[in-house]
Amino acid sequence: MSQVCIATYRSYDDRADFHKKALSIAVGLTVGSWTELPEAKKAEMEKHLGKVLSVEVHEPANGAAGERYADIRIAYPDINFSQDIPALLVTVFGKLSMDGRIKLIDLDVSENFASAFPGPRFGLQGVRDLLDVHDRPLLMSIFKSVVGHDLANLQEQFYKQALGGVDLIKDDEILFENPLTPLEKRVEICMEAARKAQEETGQKLLYAVNLTGPTSQLAANARKAVAAGANALLFNVLSYGYDVMHELSKDPEINVPIAAHPALAGAFYPSPHYGIGASLLLGKLMRLAGADLVLFPSPYGSVVMPKEENLAVKDALLSPLHQLRTSFPVPSAGIHPGLVPLILKDFGTDVVVNAGGGIHGHPMGTAAGGHAFRQAIQAALSGTPLLEAAAAEGNEALQAAITAWGIKEA
C-alpha cells in the first residue's frame, strides 16, 4: 500500500535554480532541515523527509521574461499528516502558496491516504440507478430565478421544468434559508410538483436542494431536508471546505446524492501562476470528498474554462482513483440544445447536460425547453444530425430551439 502523497507544482521564475528550489520545498515542508542533521538523526528522520521526484524545466523559446517555469513533483510521506484534506493541503501548499509564483497543479494521494475516504456514496452509477436511466446522458435544469420568490412561484417553476423530462432539478446556489421559501417547505412543495409531473411523464426526478447554514448545523439541515422528502442535495463546497463535504457525504443518515457547486472556484484556478488547478480543485478533491455530481464551467458558455482544462476535470471525475466511485461530470453555463452533439463528443454519454436559460428561454416555454434537450440527446445518441432530427414529426421543440440558438458543429 503506497504511503506517500505526490504534489505537482508549476513554479515560474526567470532565474531560479529549480532543482535547488524543489529540494528546499521537499525539506522545508517536512523535516525543516536536513544537511546539518547528525547521521543518527538522519536515520531517524528519513521516513518523514519529502523527496523530489522530478523537475522539468521549461525554458521559453525566445527567452521571454516571465515565461520560464518548471513542473516539480514532490512526494510527502503520509506519516507527516492526518488523513484529512485540510492537513494534506496545509502540508503541501499551506506556506508554499505564498512563496512566489507557484501553482498546485495536481495531487496523487496514496492508497493509504485514500483509504480514509469512502468517496461518493452513490457516484455516477448510483445516480443512474436512482433515476433508472442507464442508456443516455442525464438532463438537469436550474430555476430561472429564486431570490424574492415565494413557494407557489417556485413550485410552478419546478413543475414546468419537470414536465420537460429533466432528470434533475437543482436549486440556485444563492438560495439560502429565508422566510419566503424555507428549506423543508421548499422541499415539500417541490417534491409534490415532482410527483405530479411524474404522473404525466412517467419519469423519476431528483431535486437537489441547496444545503446552507452554519457549519455545525449542516448535517442536521441535511437530515431535515431528507426527512421532508429531498432526494438530493446541492452544496457550495468551497465556501465551507472539503472536509465538511467529506463529513456530510459519509454521514449514514444523509443517504441522498450530493451535487457539488463550484461557487468561488474562480478564485483559485484561472491564474497560470497562482492557486490550484481546476482538475484538482473541481475534479479529484471533490470526488475524494464524496461529491456524487460535480458542476464546473463548461467550455461553451459565457463562464468559460478552456476545453483542455475542462476535459481534465472530467477525467479526474471518471478515471480510476483507488477504490473511489466515479462522480457525474456536470459542465455548466451557456448550454442550449444545439450544443448537445458537441457535449456528447467532448464528454461521452456519462455526462449531465445542465441548462438554465437554454430551458427557460425556449420560445415555446419551459417544458418545451426540456423536450428540446431530450430530443437533441436522442438524436445525438442515434447519430442523427440535429437539423434532420428537428424536422421530424413531434420534434417541434427541438426545431424551435435550433431556430433560436443555432447549432454548434460537433
Added chain:
Amino acid sequence: MSQVCIATYRSYDDRADFHKKALSIAVGLTVGSWTELPEAKKAEMEKHLGKVLSVEVHEPANGAAGERYADIRIAYPDINFSQDIPALLVTVFGKLSMDGRIKLIDLDVSENFASAFPGPRFGLQGVRDLLDVHDRPLLMSIFKSVVGHDLANLQEQFYKQALGGVDLIKDDEILFENPLTPLEKRVEICMEAARKAQEETGQKLLYAVNLTGPTSQLAANARKAVAAGANALLFNVLSYGYDVMHELSKDPEINVPIAAHPALAGAFYPSPHYGIGASLLLGKLMRLAGADLVLFPSPYGSVVMPKEENLAVKDALLSPLHQLRTSFPVPSAGIHPGLVPLILKDFGTDVVVNAGGGIHGHPMGTAAGGHAFRQAIQAALSGTPLLEAAAAEGNEALQAAITAWGIKEA
C-alpha cells in the same frame, strides 16, 4: 442600521462596457432578471435588487493590452442571504469568480450583517491583558522543526524559546495529530516548560497549539486542549473555512485566544486578476470570523507581500469595524532583530514581532535569540539607534544578531 453589504471588484477587460457589466452583476447575482419584469413585480422585487454604486474605469495611458480595468462597487441587500460568511461569499463572488478576469477586492458588511458576528473574543487588548503587557509590541516565536520530533525534543525547544522572553510560542502549522506528540500531551509538556521558564523570567506566555482534525471534532479538540492547559490556539482557517473559525471563536467553552494562520492564502491573493484581495482575505474576514491574532506574510522576508498590501491587512485588523474588537497583526517570515525599528515604523507598537530562524539561528543560541529581539524592541521604543543599543552592556545578544543579520534602516 445599514442593511446592504457592499462588494468592491476589480474587473479587467480590454473592451467591455464596464457600466453594463456592473449592472448585469447587480441584477444577475440578486433577482436574476429585471427589465422584463412587470411593474407590479418590480415593486415587490425592488428590495432584493442589487445596486451599482460606482464604476471607475481605468484606461491604460498607452492603451496597453491587458491593462484596462474598472473598480466596481455593488450593494447587495442583506435580505438575500443568511448572516454567515459562506452565504455572503457565494452571493457576491460564487459564480462571478469564474466569469473572466475579476478579483474581489473588498467587502463592506452592513451593521445588520456584522451584528451576527461577535468577532475576536479577546482581540488585541484582550491578548495584552492576558499577558499583562501594554507598553510594547509582543514577541512570538515558532518551533525550529516539529515533524518527526518527540515530546522531550519539543519541550526542550519550547523551554529555550521561553527563556528568551517571548510572549507567545506557536506550533508549526504542519504539526497535526500524531503519535509522537499528541495534542494533550504536547500541551501538558509545553505548558510545564512555560511554567518552568516563567520562574526564571517572571513573564507570562501564551502557547498557541495547532488545532487540527475532522471539522466536526475541532470544537471537542479545542476543549481538550484547553482542559490540558492550552492558553491559546493556532488554526489554519482557510483550509477549514471562515465559518468554522466563526463557530469556534464564539464557543463559550473555548475561552482562549485564537491565532489565524494564513496557510493557503497564496492560492487567493497574489494574482492581480483573480481571487480575493489580501486585506479582505487575511484582514477583514479573519477579524469578522473572530481571529484574535492574524499571521500574514511580512514585506521583509522570503515569503513576500508588497508593503502596500501588507499595511492594508494591518489596517483591516485595526481600523474601526462596527462593534468588533481589533485583531493583533502578526507580519511573519524573514524577521530578525535588525528589522525591529522598521517593523515598528511600518506597523506601530500594536504588532506582534514573529520570528523563527531569527531566534533559533542566533549565534549564541535560542534563548539569546529572544533576548536580542527584546533588546531591539526596547531600543526602538526608546528611540535608541540599534547600533548604539547593541554596544550597551548586557545587550551582547543584540550585538551578535546585528553582526549576523545586519540592520535594515527604518
